[in-house]
Amino acid sequence: MTAQTAAAKAAAPLTFRSTGPLTFLTDTGIITVRNVRRMVRTPQMLYFASIQPVIFIIVFRYVFGGAIRTPGYTYANYLLPGLLVEATLFGATTAVALATDLSGGLVDRFRSLPVARPAVLVARTFADFGRTTVVVAVVLAVGSLVGFRFNNGALAGAAAIGLVLAFAYAYSWLLAIIGLIVKDAETAQLAGTLPILIFIFASSLAVPVGTMPGWLQAFARNQPVSVTMNAVRALTQGGPAAHSAWPSLAWTAGLLVVLIPAATALYRRR
């Protein structure tokens, strides 16, 4: 026994600051840089992630827009807050990227290294957060071309964008869990897209919830995606902003509190 400990000690000089409070930040930084490099080097991913919401904007604004009445709003001002949320969720790649790294064995390599445990997941969600901000910028730019305006001041507008980014970040942890469970890129793609379709379409995205049948209204009014869309609408167009913003923030916080420990536990499992 003592001889073995001695062997371990003899090997110790070969290690470099293997533990410490900064390790987690260093590791997260290194893996985030790697994830961002991957994104930048597959620009087609970003193009398509940006084109998809542009198509949604055009289709809803000009194809359906004439038929949908949104009392109190121009249709562009009603639609864009919803699409802003939709775009950040619909194209999110956390599950696919994580499943790709898992099936390719790279996550195993990271796990066998003295890497702070949650760093791989945090770095993944950070990189995807970067992608989300690009998507938000594209939607706002195209939105302004089709008539969307911030009508409630810069501060409230910034708060709206913050709300969208925060909710999208929390959602990426749900996708991380999906990626950790399915461990295969194609399955992750499907598993990550299908559930969000329900939340996106049974929402206040493109039509006021009041036009839906009663049983659906209850869900569509209170589910987190709708709540966030309504908050963004209120913050950008005026209305009971605080009343809408708190439920969205509560959902975001609640999701993070539940999902981060769950994802970390799944990642640690061996």
Add this chain to the structure above:
Amino acid sequence: MVQPDTVIEIRELRRTFGATTALDGVSLTAPAGKVLGLLGPNGAGKTTLVRILATLLAPTAGTARVLGCDVIKDAAPLRSMIGLTGQVATVDELLTGRENLEMIAGLYHMPRSRARHRAAGLLEQFGLTDAAGRRCGTYSGGMRRRLDLAASLIASPPVVFLDEPTTGLDPASRLAMWAAVEQLADAGTTVLLTTQYLEEADRLAHHIAVIDHGRLIAEGSPGELKADLRGDLVEFHVTDPAQRDRAVQAIVPLGRATAGTGRESQRVTLPAPAGAATLRTALRLLDDAGIAIDDATLRRPTLNEVFLALTGHPGTRDDGSGPAAAGNSPVTARSTR
């Protein structure tokens, strides 16, 4: 008792996946600075064992210690002292070779200048300097595997696990990989190498553990395994395949010979407990029966034959032909020449 220089110590290790038992009570030790070869067919439990030692998988029962660190309780300190090269090259195909190595070095928490220096040295050692600035997606399979090995060596860990490092490699890359393993052993690194290739274990390992169906079925140096399990063999080829069965009959006084089939239809193999004397007698008996032969040799059994004797099925041959392609009588595996 544990020897002072024991680096890997495995006791009664079990791991199940649902109803499947991947490891069924394996006990094994490896001394410092040697190459331990873990030899077994697909599904024998080799990868499971490596994953447990590399802290990726928890055992269902039993204990495993590496450098005195328990793979569960002391996983965190252990991880900075091991290097792992898995069955598939785990390099990032969108990063360059240099970026891959420097990323791994960073995750071992090496200082940046040292990481850069060490990465350059390893790229040089593995013949990747010219490709260092190219994305790994453009690398050949052999280049990726070399980079993968370089990545696991970047922090100069005292223990390195290589899980089938040459599977699927072309002959030149395989030789390069073998040279790298030999260099590691010369430098005093303890290496655990899994392989399905008998030649590879024979060539590289100081000590071989044969596992099958999750159990350790034999252990020893390559020489010991060959000597303990089977004595020498006499092997000859009859000139006319039609005479083969007569040849087997002619040498019955010496024991039960085995005839080859298919492409090996001229070959006859006979256990030779008396060595050269058996060979001499066999040649006289064949001569008496008037059977012409092309050649006759006295040889040690190959590891493939040892493997067959131990597991009841042949190991995987180096030329890629699996057990099904062996074309043998069920009694003796084809020799691997």
